[in-house]
Amino acid sequence: MRIVVCVKQVPDTWSEKRLDPADQTLDRAAAEGVIDELDTYAVEEALRLKESHDGSTVVVLTMGPAGAADTLRKALSMGADEAVHVVDGALHGSDALATSLVLAKAIEHIGYDLVVLGSESTDARMGVLAAMLAERLGVPQATLANSVEVDGSALRIARITATAESAVEASLPAVVSVLEKINEPRYPSFKGIMAAKSKPTSTLSLPDLGIDASSVGLAGAATVVLDSTQRPPRGERTVIKDDGDAGARIADFLASHKLL
């Protein structure tokens, strides 16, 4: 089984994030870039599937600026076999439609039986990419999985949403997205970190994928940011120390704001 895992470099989850006022894209210099925490669950799930299915390989794929290669190295040191980096200056400012176009072309270029993603990115938080890839690739969408089983060409997942838990079946090839807590991602071992240095890594450009530069990046975006502003600070704040009547004082506050 050939498994492609899509990963994204994002600002550290615990950092403040902001938009670059010049072009309203993510300011990548404002915070340290790391592999998206939610993608580490996808890498881990792919590695577990590989370990339980002889003859499998895990290819980790990212699209992003040169620095995003660090996220590939992290996935390789966890145990992925190969890495592919789509990097091209024209990609700057790509929206979700363009990103899904590029990744779908790259996935077809790599060859796949299963594509695995995290449930969303922790920066843009759109949660659309796995569904978009299923649509572009014309394969089943087995998303929001809390468990994944592959038996031959049969795929089974437990899909969990806010309103329902479903059993979902599909046949490979397919796209899967996994929820946080599907597994506990492993830490790279020293051996894994050393081995990662000699694993095959390749880069692809837009011409390699047969994509016209005008259909991606800010130029090709189907959505336009008109303006962005920092949220104004909240209004008047009151902080009291509990002197034995804090419960009653909260109730007073709620009543005065018509919240009771």
Next chain:
Amino acid sequence: MADVLVLTEHADGVVAKPTLELLTLAARLGTPVAVVIGTPSAEVVEKLGAYGASTILSADDDALTSSVGAGVVSLLESLVASRSPVAVLLTSTAEGKEIAGRLGVRLDAGVLTDAVDVTLSDGSVVVEQSVFGGSTIVHSRVARGVPIVTVRPNSVAPAESPSSPAVEQVSVSVPAEGGRHAVVTSRSAVTAGGRPGLTEASVVVAGGRGVGAAEKFALIEELADVLSAAVGASRAATDAGWYPHAAQVGQTGVTVAPQLYIACGISGAIQHRAGMQTAKTIVAINKDAEAPIFELADFGVVGDLHTVVPQLIEEIKKRKG
């Protein structure tokens, strides 16, 4: 006026509150048209009409509910082609966003998720989003295609606007390509123990590390119940196994924007703030006076939640008589 398609959500004859919010926003953009999966009951028709739906398009086909995403996307694709709407509005749930994304690819049309406001400006649909955990407000529009917008629950107060909608049956052909769809083989509804859903609740009571133990969440639940609130938890609490992961509010969990958010024993790390700081009113109870949650709180109490919360519960019961 042009149609605005609203993908409705209903269960057991009850229309979801976020659907009523979508109808209210749709009326600003054009003529609200409700798309219903399944055959709507009289109660559902009446409710959608009361909130401004001029027409109800009902599509009843097993493929719509048995395929993950694909069926509903095909339905909306055909309705966009036949009715040329000015926008398609969906609720910003995980499923709603997936459908929006696929529809965007199918139509090569711009997709905007997690809108907190939608307006018409010089004839184009402008969407307000609150990004990076509410720290930045962004206005966007689509550059091509019909705007496909998912709207966060609680973004607008549903407004009654009585009409008597006609119900039209629409058919959809979901291509039965062998093996190309993921198929739902069984489904069970998740209930929150009679409490409102976390994202659509008007009031959320959340517990964090300061709660101290799984069994102590009973206190958080008791406060939630006297306020008819949903229960949330910080990542520290869900990671510790004190409360189900689905209740996690924050960067890697659920984003909520209720009228009132009560944070109990939550320090307010960015991870958590990212999921709740757009709440209209925030109350925080924490032992540590330096906790960052107090930077957000409209009303903060430095104290022990285990004494403050029981007193608060008694006060609310007393005042509600």
